[in-house]
Amino acid sequence: MTATLTEGLGRGGRVRPLAAMRQTATMAWRSLVSVKHNPLELVDYSITPVMFVFLFTYVFGGQMSGTPREYLQYALAGIIVQNTLFMSVYTAMSLNSDLTKGVFDRLRSLPIARSAPLFGRIAADLAKQLWAMVLMVALGMVLGFEVTGGPGGFLAATVLLLTFAAAVSWTAVLVGMLAGDAEKVQVYAFTFIFPITFTSSAFAQVDTMPGWLQAWVEVNPVTHLSDAVRGLLLGTPAGGPTLWSLVWAAGIALVFMPLAMRAYRAQDR
Numbered sequence: 395m396t397a398t399l400t401e402g403l404g405r406g407g408r409v410r411p412l413a414a415m416r417q418t419a420t421m422a423w424r425s426l427v428s429v430k431h432n433p434l435e436l437v438d439y440s441i442t443p444v445m446f447v448f449l450f451t452y453v454f455g456g457q458m459s460g461t462p463r464e465y466l467q468y469a470l471a472g473i474i475v476q477n478t479l480f481m482s483v484y485t486a487m488s489l490n491s492d493l494t495k496g497v498f499d500r501l502r503s504l505p506i507a508r509s510a511p512l513f514g515r516i517a518a519d520l521a522k523q524l525w526a527m528v529l530m531v532a533l534g535m536v537l538g539f540e541v542t543g544g545p546g547g548f549l550a551a552t553v554l555l556l557t558f559a560a561a562v563s564w565t566a567v568l569v570g571m572l573a574g575d576a577e578k579v580q581v582y583a584f585t586f587i588f589p590i591t592f593t594s595s596a597f598a599q600v601d602t603m604p605g606w607l608q609a610w611v612e613v614n615p616v617t618h619l620s621d622a623v624r625g626l627l628l629g630t631p632a633g634g635p636t637l638w639s640l641v642w643a644a645g646i647a648l649v650f651m652p653l654a655m656r657a658y659r660a661q662d663r
Contacts, residue, residue: 414507421501421514425488426521438484443477443526447533450597458598463538470534471551471624472596474527475616478559479591481526482566483583485519489570490579493661512658516563523559527552531627543629551626554639558619561643564650571657596620615642 409417429436447466450473455462458469491497492511501511531548535541541548566582573579593607594616600608611617618638625632 409505409507414510417506417510418513418517421510422517422521423514425515425518439481439522439526440529443530444533446473446477447530447537451537454597466534466537466539467628468599468624469597470530470539471627472594472620474530474555475596475620475623476591477526477530478523478555479562479587479616480583481519481523482559482562483579483587484522485515485563486566486570486573486579486582487576488519489515489567490573490576493571494575508659512567516560516567519563520556520560523556524552527555541627543625543627547626547629550636551623554622554626554636555619558639558643561647561650564647564654567654568650568657571654571661590614590616594620615639615646618642 447470450469451462451466454469455465459465489512492515497511531539531541543551569579569582573582594611594614596616600611600617603611615638618635619642620635622632622635622639624630625635
């Protein structure tokens with residue numbers, strides 16, 4: 395294995411770009427196949443999304459829209475967005491676990507790109523995000539959800555969701571690098587992700603909320619993303635929310651990616 399990795403080294407011992415991409419793909423595959431050794435990950439990426447769909451549809455559906463099916467047509471996009479944000483916590487926890495258990499120290503001793511383990515983890519988690527989204531949409535269709543936006547709308551919603559998830563993953567990387575243990579990582583979920591998810595249009599229409607709350611909800615990035623995904627899946631106008639979602643994704647990446655990479659490089663010292 396070491397001999398194969400060394401083939402990617404250029405002058406001065408630096409890893410060639412193509413070799414770095416192959417190493418990143420290898421690290422991503424390592425993260426994906428770890429499910430075989432830790433089947434409980436299937437609960438996080440499969441059972442939990444299914445549970446969210448059933449609970450929101452049948453517990454809140456009758457109260458919110460008269461029938462579970464009608465509510466599902468509105469809320470499925472919000473449920474998917476919520477699951478995407480909460481799954482970013484697993485990225486932070488996995489990175490923190492690799493750091494505290496010395497996995498990254500062992501990987502750094504290999505002649506591979508220093509960024510490969512980090513980018514590989516992010517790529518693997520995005521693949522898991524894709525799996526969860528497809529699973530939730532498929533289950534929603536079984537329960538009566540109609541993707542009236544067609545295949546094009548579904549594809550556009552998927553790309554938008556993964557783009558936003560990739561941006562948010564840098565906040566998770568930063569938290570994973572700075573947190574002392576997994577318990578502290580979980581605080582991130584309940585003090586940040588939980589409030590912004592539920593103070594949005596993900597599960598309830600904005601005009602049903604108090605005026606003072608509407609002011610925040612209308613600028614909440616989760617509102618923009620939920621409205622965009624909902625509009626793309628249903629084939630309704632979604633240009634404005636989609637644009638704002640991309641702006642938010644770019645802003646989050648521009649702020650948190652440099653901070654996360656700085657924290658990551660600090661681990662080498």
